[in-house]
Amino acid sequence: MSWIILIVSGALEAVWAAALHRTSQVQGRARILPAALFLASVIASTAGLAIAMQSIPIGTAYAVWVGVGVVLTSVYAIVTKGERPTAPRLLLLSGIAVCVVGLKAVA
Template identity: 50%
Template sequence: MSWIVLVVSGLFEAVWATALGRSEGFSKLVPSIVFVVACAISMAGLAWAMRDLPIGTAYAVWVGIGAAATVGWAMYTGTEPISITKFLLIGGLIGCVVGLKLAH
């Protein structure tokens, strides 16, 4: 169950990172609220998962999922250019996250 919570928390990291960018320095209300709520959910899930998982593994997986999802979403929505290099690097990042899971 901790792994599922960790993955969902990593996805919420992508939500808050995206909302932070769209908040324009917290000058826009809705993205600012989304940031606060998603950040709280993301951090709470990470903390919950760390009860059963080693801190280094949990944090690396959380950050990796959040980073990959944030870049993937940005490319999907067109706010960031798509490139083969980015796809390969995201694939490597996901491979490392899976590797950490398998090594646990």
């Protein structure tokens, strides 16, 4: 169960990163929704990481949390045309994903 919580928490890291980016792109009252989403997702993401760390070693948990967040944030940026899906970028992101799976396999 801790691994599921950790993966969901990593996904929420991507949500708060995207929401934080959106707060800088809008003006006035329109900033309230992405700011609220940022706040809720950062709290949930960090809380999930803390829960997962009760049974997963700290280094492993943190690396997986960050890895999931990095890969999903980059996928979001590629899908929304914020970044170009170059071959080196996709190869390196795949490497991060493989390392996350590897950490699960050896933990």
